[in-house]
Amino acid sequence: MNEVIQNIITRRSIRVYKEEQISDEDLNKILEAAKFAPSGMNSQDWHFTAVQNREKINKLISAAKEALQNSPIEQLNKMANNPNFNPFYNAPTIVITSCDKNLPVGQSDCAAAIQNIMLAAHSLNIGSCWVHTLAMVGDDPNVRNVLTELGIPENYAPFGTATLGFNGGKEPKAPTRKEGTVNIVK
Numbered sequence: 001m002n003e004v005i006q007n008i009i010t011r012r013s014i015r016v017y018k019e020e021q022i023s024d025e026d027l028n029k030i031l032e033a034a035k036f037a038p039s040g041m042n043s044q045d046w047h048f049t050a051v052q053n054r055e056k057i058n059k060l061i062s063a064a065k066e067a068l069q070n071s072p073i074e075q076l077n078k079m080a081n082n083p084n085f086n087p088f089y090n091a092p093t094i095v096i097t098s099c100d101k102n103l104p105v106g107q108s109d110c111a112a113a114i115q116n117i118m119l120a121a122h123s124l125n126i127g128s129c130w131v132h133t134l135a136m137v138g139d140d141p142n143v144r145n146v147l148t149e150l151g152i153p154e155n156y157a158p159f160g161t162a163t164l165g166f167n168g169g170k171e172p173k174a175p176t177r178k179e180g181t182v183n184i185v186k
């Protein structure tokens with residue numbers, strides 16, 4: 001199997017991280033890979049916010065948790081009320097993707113970029129996980145204030161966040177693939 005396909009197949013979501021930070025060199029390579037994702041009509045109307053400051057990450061988590069506690073969805077309340085809930089798994093780096101709120105393909109563009117981030121990270125032996133939390137609470141005023149402090153443009157909505165860092169746990173096994181998800185028509 002070629003290296004690219006091998007990298008795709010062996011990437012796993014990592015949810016336990018070492019404290020050790022990734023190098024600036026690797027972070028820049030990963031962000032460069034994000035920027036080379038495809039985007040609808042080549043708009044590239046995305047923004048990638050890498051945060052490596054523990055206090056700032058914690059401030060964002062607190063705001064997100066509070067917003068989830070106020071959510072009308074019971075399951076989200078329950079999750080956010082768990083004192084151990086940390087959506088970013090203590091990863092030393094997070095990359096928040098955000099997109100123009102008025103662009104119909106914005107979320108798809110960000111999704112393509114997150115996949116590039118995770119695959120680039122894996123190729124550098126850096127673990128990652130796609131985290132949806134901010135996409136659910138981006139309109140909350142307190143969350144929005146923190147996003148603004150982090151430099152996310154006002155007209156941009158947060159989409160997925162990629163956690164990044166070295167795996168501090170076991171190597172996760174690949175979940176079994178569902179049968180019947182493919183057909184080939186000739």
Ligand SMILES: Cc1cc2nc3c(=O)[nH]c(=O)nc-3n(C[C@H](O)[C@H](O)[C@H](O)COP(=O)(O)O)c2cc1C
Pocket residue numbers: 011012013014015129130131132133172174175
């Ligand atoms: C759109 C999307 C949202 C996700 N959100 C979360 C999340 O909020 N928290 C989390 O731990 N994992 C999240 N994941 C990771 C999935 O749980 C994971 O990809 C899946 O279980 C398959 O495992 P693998 O990535 O190791 O192949 C998300 C993945 C996708 C594609």
